[in-house]
Amino acid sequence: MNLPIQNIKDKLSGLDPVSALKLLANQHPGKIIFSTSFGWEDQVITHMIFKNNLPIKVFTLETGRLFPETYYVWNRTMEMYEKPIHAYYPNNELLQQMVNAKGPSSFYESVDNRKECCGIRKIEPLKRALDGNEIWITGIRAEQSQNRHDMEDVEWDDQNNLTKFHPIFHWSLDDVKEYIKLNNIPYNTLHDRGFPSIGCQPCTRAIQPGEDFRAGRWWWEDQDKKECGLHTA
Numbered sequence: 001m002n003l004p005i006q007n008i009k010d011k012l013s014g015l016d017p018v019s020a021l022k023l024l025a026n027q028h029p030g031k032i033i034f035s036t037s038f039g040w041e042d043q044v045i046t047h048m049i050f051k052n053n054l055p056i057k058v059f060t061l062e063t064g065r066l067f068p069e070t071y072y073v074w075n076r077t078m079e080m081y082e083k084p085i086h087a088y089y090p091n092n093e094l095l096q097q098m099v100n101a102k103g104p105s106s107f108y109e110s111v112d113n114r115k116e117c118c119g120i121r122k123i124e125p126l127k128r129a130l131d132g133n134e135i136w137i138t139g140i141r142a143e144q145s146q147n148r149h150d151m152e153d154v155e156w157d158d159q160n161n162l163t164k165f166h167p168i169f170h171w172s173l174d175d176v177k178e179y180i181k182l183n184n185i186p187y188n189t190l191h192d193r194g195f196p197s198i199g200c201q202p203c204t205r206a207i208q209p210g211e212d213f214r215a216g217r218w219w220w221e222d223q224d225k226k227e228c229g230l231h232t233a
């Protein structure tokens with residue numbers, strides 16, 4: 001682990017998630033940002049940020065292919081906390097070129113096409129959102145997948161040139177559910193219908209009991225290719 005990361009890790013050691021977020025927000029004013037896709041982990045962190053008026057920008061990647069339930073919880077969250085959630089859209093020209101050449105559902109045809117679509121709808125807007133920031137907050141938890149299990153709660157992101165912090169990295173799913181219930185936080189009702197991980201509508205399905213957390217994402221592809229490139233270990 002590099003030295004600056006170890007320093008941040010030491011400073012955050014023993015702090016609860018809200019205190020850790022507060023400390024980072026104070027030490028990186030205007031350069032700390034949280035990405036939400038409105039899953040329940042993200043809703044927990046959104047609540048922590050908005051309820052405590054933490055100066056952390058909250059943003060989402062509006063791919064244009066989200067579930068109606070996701071738009072609903074997005075709206076509900078803005079109404080409830082009366083705070084902005086910044087939407088980053090794909091580059092219009094790149095999107096048009098892809099859809100004009102390959103149609104609206106090219107991602108089912110090959111892994112390359114799927115990565116191209118994720119690249120245009122997610123990765124490029126993400127880079128724009130992260131640009132100029134020093135700390136990226138996420139709702140990743142270790143138990144979500146093997147790839148995520150291999151991550152750390154504080155880590156250096158080489159691709160985006162910033163530090164990532166996952167405040168509820170060590171929480172269990174039950175911890176998340178309990179916090180949501182206790183604080184009456186709006187959440188995506190797809191979670192109640194077998195969707196542990198919610199992304200774009202055409203690329204996400206419900207899973208069966210016992211199936212892996214990511215089994216419902218890009219289910220037509222190999223198991224080990226199931227990250228869209230936003231978070232890699």
Ligand code: SF4
Pocket residue numbers: 063065107114115117118119121122199200202203228
């Ligand atoms: Fe495209 Fe599917 Fe990736 Fe969404 S999840 S950006 S629709 S390939």
